[in-house]
Amino acid sequence: MHHSRRGLLALLGTASVVTACGSGLPASGVPESGLPASGIPAPRRVAYGDRPSQFGELTLPVGDGPVRGTLVLVHGGFWRSSYGLELARPLAVDLATAGFAAWNVEYRRVSGRHGADEGGWPATFEDVAAAVDHLAELREPRLDLARVVGLGHSAGGHLVGWLAARPGLPAGAPGAGPRVTLRGAVSQAGVLDLVDGADLGGGAVTDLLGGAPADVPDRYAMGSPAERLPVGVPVVCVHGTADGNVPLRQSRRYVERARAAGDPAEFVTIDGADHFAVIDPTTAAWRACTDAIARVL
Numbered sequence: 001m002h003h004s005r006r007g008l009l010a011l012l013g014t015a016s017v018v019t020a021c022g023s024g025l026p027a028s029g030v031p032e033s034g035l036p037a038s039g040i041p042a043p044r045r046v047a048y049g050d051r052p053s054q055f056g057e058l059t060l061p062v063g064d065g066p067v068r069g070t071l072v073l074v075h076g077g078f079w080r081s082s083y084g085l086e087l088a089r090p091l092a093v094d095l096a097t098a099g100f101a102a103w104n105v106e107y108r109r110v111s112g113r114h115g116a117d118e119g120g121w122p123a124t125f126e127d128v129a130a131a132v133d134h135l136a137e138l139r140e141p142r143l144d145l146a147r148v149v150g151l152g153h154s155a156g157g158h159l160v161g162w163l164a165a166r167p168g169l170p171a172g173a174p175g176a177g178p179r180v181t182l183r184g185a186v187s188q189a190g191v192l193d194l195v196d197g198a199d200l201g202g203g204a205v206t207d208l209l210g211g212a213p214a215d216v217p218d219r220y221a222m223g224s225p226a227e228r229l230p231v232g233v234p235v236v237c238v239h240g241t242a243d244g245n246v247p248l249r250q251s252r253r254y255v256e257r258a259r260a261a262g263d264p265a266e267f268v269t270i271d272g273a274d275h276f277a278v279i280d281p282t283t284a285a286w287r288a289c290t291d292a293i294a295r296v297l
Contacts, residue, residue: 040096048134056105059092069147069297073104076154078204081111094281105131110207121209121219122174128159129175136179150185153279157190161225184234184296188278189246192254194224230261236292240273
């Protein structure tokens with residue numbers, strides 16, 4: 001698994017295609033039997049819109065009782081179409097095993113070519129907002145919409161940080177007026193300050209927002225979690241000290257600014273952990289994330 005994580009680190013650095021990550025699952029994320037190895041029922045795929053990338057996978061614990069909480073999982077990959085929600089499937093299984101519901105969402109991403117189904121501003125933001133709001137349409141009696149927490153890795157950490165800030169968005173902005181609000185968020189090595197991170201990932205942030213901070217300042221003001229403080233709910237930032245993809249300062253500075261604004265933010269460092277340790281269910285870094293979820297709930 002550690003070898004796999006290092007491989008993913010190299011793949012992200014070169015923008016190669018990732019097909020799967022994690023605990024021995026095949027590329028589909030679900031064995032041919034339809035049941036993950038843990039015995040958790042296979043995820044239910046649900047569309048929240050008409051575009052090919054507008055869907056999510058709902059993974060529920062065994063049984064029919066209420067869940068401990070609902071986690072909105074948002075995968076990373078520098079917002080690029082080379083990466084998909086299969087990255088978060090092992091986490092969904094682990095969370096369901098622990099009694100949580102996992103809503104693992106896909107969204108329109110950036111491929112570098114403009115097209116009808118392309119992500120970027122504002123499509124990527126509109127999609128993750130719509131995916132969260134769609135929880136109210138699922139009519140799943142086991143879910144408690146007052147106990148919804150965002151969990152996102154890397155670019156997904158950015159998106160859950162932004163989702164937590166939706167109630168403070170001005171009317172008419174992408175994502176404003178949420179139907180379902182987050183109780184809090186856990187950012188796993190997230191890109192939380194888009195201005196500071198504008199050069200990360202070979203221009204991934206500028207591809208997402210359609211320009212540099214000086215070119216489209218209004219988009220950075222609306223889309224960067226660090227610019228949307230305070231959010232009024234807890235945000236826990238978990239980050240490995242050996243992360244070579246997203247600088248540790250992204251989490252540290254966000255938490256400093258959030259606390260200064262009055263938010264109950266928390267900064268958790270994992271000594272020696274790389275960028276992918278937080279999405280490896282076998283690591284202490286992942287356990288730090290699940291501990292953070294419990295605190296936010």
